[in-house]
Amino acid sequence: MNVKSLIKRNYNKQPEIDFPDYKSSIFRAPKNKKISFASTDTEIFGPIFKKNIIGEFDNNLTLNFSINKNSPLGHKIIVYGTVSDQFSNPIEGALIEIWQANSAGKYLHNNDKNSAPIDPNFAGCGRCLTTSRGYYEFLTIQPGPYPYLNRGVEWRPMHIHFSIFGKSFGQRLITQMYFEGDPLIKHCPMVNSIADEKAKKSLVGILDTSRSNKQNLLAYKFDIVLRGIKQTYFENRREGL
Amino acid sequence: MSTSKENLAETPFQTAGPFLHIGCMPNAIKINKLYQNDLGEIPFNNKNEAELITIKGSIFDGNGIALDDVMLETWQCDEKGEFKEDSGFARFVPNYLTKKFILKTVKPGPFKGYDGKIHSPHISLSISSRGLNMTLNTRIYFEGDELKNDPLLSIINNCNLNSLIAKKTKKNSYLFNIFLQGEKETIFLDI
Numbered sequence: 001m002n003v004k005s006l007i008k009r010n011y012n013k014q015p016e017i018d019f020p021d022y023k024s025s026i027f028r029a030p031k032n033k034k035i036s037f038a039s040t041d042t043e044i045f046g047p048i049f050k051k052n053i054i055g056e057f058d059n060n061l062t063l064n065f066s067i068n069k070n071s072p073l074g075h076k077i078i079v080y081g082t083v084s085d086q087f088s089n090p091i092e093g094a095l096i097e098i099w100q101a102n103s104a105g106k107y108l109h110n111n112d113k114n115s116a117p118i119d120p121n122f123a124g125c126g127r128c129l130t131t132s133r134g135y136y137e138f139l140t141i142q143p144g145p146y147p148y149l150n151r152g153v154e155w156r157p158m159h160i161h162f163s164i165f166g167k168s169f170g171q172r173l174i175t176q177m178y179f180e181g182d183p184l185i186k187h188c189p190m191v192n193s194i195a196d197e198k199a200k201k202s203l204v205g206i207l208d209t210s211r212s213n214k215q216n217l218l219a220y221k222f223d224i225v226l227r228g229i230k231q232t233y234f235e236n237r238r239e240g241l
Numbered sequence: 242m243s244t245s246k247e248n249l250a251e252t253p254f255q256t257a258g259p260f261l262h263i264g265c266m267p268n269a270i271k272i273n274k275l276y277q278n279d280l281g282e283i284p285f286n287n288k289n290e291a292e293l294i295t296i297k298g299s300i301f302d303g304n305g306i307a308l309d310d311v312m313l314e315t316w317q318c319d320e321k322g323e324f325k326e327d328s329g330f331a332r333f334v335p336n337y338l339t340k341k342f343i344l345k346t347v348k349p350g351p352f353k354g355y356d357g358k359i360h361s362p363h364i365s366l367s368i369s370s371r372g373l374n375m376t377l378n379t380r381i382y383f384e385g386d387e388l389k390n391d392p393l394l395s396i397i398n399n400c401n402l403n404s405l406i407a408k409k410t411k412k413n414s415y416l417f418n419i420f421l422q423g424e425k426e427t428i429f430l431d432i
């Protein structure tokens with residue numbers, strides 16, 4: 001018998017869910033302790049997404065919404081990295097979906113009430129599947145920081161939202177990437193909901209100057225780690241032996 | 242996959258925020274020249290209406306307000322208890338006027354787990370939104386099914402156990418409300 005189980009999540013390296021500094025968590029964060037249990041097929045198996053859902057320009061946010069190939073405003077960046085599991089094995093075929101504000105800090109969304117302008121050539125959405133070595137890459141525009149209402153007006157650091165599916169529903173991850181050197185990072189309650197300094201730092205995309213200089217764009221490297229899956233083999237034994 | 246000790250920490254979660262539709266369901270907010278379909282619009286595309294059940298419900302915050310800026314994702318096996326890589330996943334949001342979500346899917350079958358035990362029919366459900374620093378996970382079980390020997394349900398000692406069980410409202414229709422806080426707080430799972 002082959003038993004698979006997800007490595008237990010280390011909540012010391014995850015954000016606190018009940019974190020009043022982030023005001024909208026106050027009436028949304030559950031108060032009771034989560035129930036732990038042994039992984040079942042439901043958590044281990046799928047879903048898995050196939051190449052046929054991905055269009056040619058889905059990972060190029062500078063082109064996928066532009067009119068007559070006009071560039072969106074702002075400077076172009078490459079965001080790249082790998083998706084691996086906790087054993088450092090690359091994950092092939094992981095689906096990454098991203099969304100972000102435009103260079104002025106405005107989302108193409110009715111609920112975004114910021115007075116910053118929308119960019120007619122930029123939707124701020126992209127997706128891709130990782131390669132056999134777990135590699136992904138997006139070409140996009142540097143998102144602007146933006147103000148929002150929290151404990152009064154506060155500013156979000158520049159960020160890109162990431163949603164990732166690995167091979168298991170239990171590996172599902174939604175997070176944000178920040179940008180090296182952004183002075184707003186240390187003021188952000190969403191970042192600070194993570195107590196562990198190393199874990200916090202792992203959300204910061206690192207400027208890659210070698211690649212930036214070669215390709216006339218700024219490049220940022222952001223590696224993602226999904227939960228590992230353990231396999232244990234048991235000999236099949238007859239009942240009672 | 243390996244049996245050696247893990248050496249990397251899982252990347253931390255961050256909130257999906259209020260604008261998750263842009264990345265996860267752009268067509269639903271009329272950004273519709275990018276992706277042909279939003280992911281998970283139909284969990285089983287080879288089934289007809291008569292083979293499906295309907296699960297309706299709302300998500301309530303601690304003030305008892307039904308939310309609409311929340312994304313739900315479900316994952317399940319088929320009616321035979323088999324997991325297929327490319328079907329069984331759905332992604333949806335509550336209607337912004339009625340604040341109700343509707344999931345039309347196959348009623349999952351029971352399956353035999355790694356532990357050799359029979360797991361009662363259930364759907365895994367995740368909830369992501371503004372105000373949630375991490376995605377929440379729970380399960381939908383079904384009223385009327387054999388539930389008392391289910392390996393998960395039988396280890397839960399909590400008076401809100403019913404929060405995991407969808408109520409049967411009529412033939413093939415179920416009600417499943419989710420309470421993020423308060424007396425009726427839904428049981429959430431460390432999956």
Ligand SMILES: [Fe+3]
Binds near residue numbers: 101156159161258
């Ligand atoms: Fe954001």
